[in-house]
Amino acid sequence: xxxxxxxxxxxxxxxxxxxxxxxxxxxxxxxxxxxxxxxxxxxxxxxxxxxxxxxxxxxxxxxxxxxxxxxxxxxxxxxxxxxxxxxxxxxxxxxxxxxxxxxxxxxxxxxxxxxxxxxxxxxxxxxxxxxxxxxxxxxxxxxxxxxxxxxxxxxxxxxxxxxxxxxxxxxxxxxxxxxxxxxxxxxxxxxxxxxxxxxxxxxxxxxxxxxxxxxxxxxxxxxxxxxxxxxxxxxxxxxxxxxxxxxxxxxxxxxxxxxxxxxxxxxxxxxxxxxxxxxxxxxxxxxxxxxxxxxxxxxxxxxxxxxxxxxxxxxxxxxx
Numbered sequence: 306x307x308x309x310x311x312x313x314x315x316x317x318x319x320x321x322x323x324x325x326x327x328x329x330x331x332x333x334x335x336x337x338x339x340x341x342x343x344x345x346x347x348x349x350x351x352x353x354x355x356x357x358x359x360x361x362x363x364x365x366x367x368x369x370x371x372x373x374x375x376x377x378x379x380x381x382x383x384x385x386x387x388x389x390x391x392x393x394x395x396x397x398x399x400x401x402x403x404x405x406x407x408x409x410x411x412x413x414x415x416x417x418x419x420x421x422x423x424x425x426x427x428x429x430x431x432x433x434x435x436x437x438x439x440x441x442x443x444x445x446x447x448x449x450x451x452x453x454x455x456x457x458x459x460x461x462x463x464x465x466x467x468x469x470x471x472x473x474x475x476x477x478x479x480x481x482x483x484x485x486x487x488x489x490x491x492x493x494x495x496x497x498x499x500x501x502x503x504x505x506x507x508x509x510x511x512x513x514x515x516x517x518x519x520x521x522x523x524x525x526x527x528x529x530x531x532x533x534x535x536x537x538x539x540x541x542x543x544x545x546x547x548x549x550x551x552x553x554x555x556x557x558x559x560x561x562x563x564x565x566x567x568x569x570x571x572x573x574x575x576x577x578x579x580x581x582x583x584x585x586x587x588x589x590x591x592x593x594x595x596x597x598x599x600x601x602x603x604x605x606x607x608x609x610x611x612x613x614x615x616x617x618x619x620x621x622x623x624x625x
Contacts, residue, residue: 355605427477483583500588524553535574549577591616
């Protein structure tokens with residue numbers, strides 16, 4: 306019987322950039338919104354209030370959390386790392402987007418404007434194939450991905466995590482694509498069920514196989530890539546719904562994260578939480594387990610409520 310030995314989760318994009326780069330990328334994102342929708346994005350008041358010095362102090366906590374995730378991977382040394390994230394017209398285009406997909410090829414390299422590192426990553430094909438086959442048998446409509454053009458993975462939800470957490474590409478991976486930004490997207494309850502499926506598949510693996518799972522994305526953020534056509538709320542580009550983020554944080558810290566699967570599509574849209582789907586899937590796989598730690602900061606210059614968290618069956622450095 307296999308086991309999940311660690312759950313890891315974090316925001317991506319700005320979360321893997323030093324604060325000195327945030328202004329440049331935020332302005333690029335504002336221009337992208339205008340190119341896509343003809344909308345001149347406002348500059349949030351928080352951008353004018355925040356200072357680089359304050360951002361550096363706050364980001365040090367996030368970066369410290371990411372370093373703890375990498376250390377946890379080193380300590381646990383799993384046989385496979387499953388990375389759950391969305392695709393923002395990087396591997397797929399907007400006209401052909403699977404709701405769920407699993408990559409079952411042999412290997413890939415990282416590419417795209419936010420990717421770093423030239424290592425070739427190996428796929429844990431046994432686990433990937435088992436997840437695909439068992440999922441289809443249980444009624445999950447999972448697309449099978451055999452390869453990427455030129456063997457290059459481009460979705461930043463996955464590439465940034467792998468470049469940072471596995472710079473030597475020394476742990477085989479399984480890539481899971483969970484649609485978040487193209488409406489309609491996977492309902493939260495189905496994300497939780499997918500996580501439960503993943504846990505069952507891992508338990509059915511050979512005795513002693515050890516798996517870590519990483520949820521990439523979130524929390525509250527309203528960017529150029531947001532599904533604005535489906536959004537009906539008051540927030541504008543660059544806003545952060547910090548109050549809702551704190552609700553999420555409390556549930557995650559207290560081991561009540563399963564309640565996130567009770568949210569609706571509208572809940573996620575209204576609060577800038579479309580990428581919370583990856584966290585919901587991870588928590589579905591872990592069950593009612595309090596997080597070892599949660600780091601959270603709001604950064605208007607980075608356009609997001611930024612979060613990092615980890616779970617282990619035998620917590621390492623639990624900070625409650």
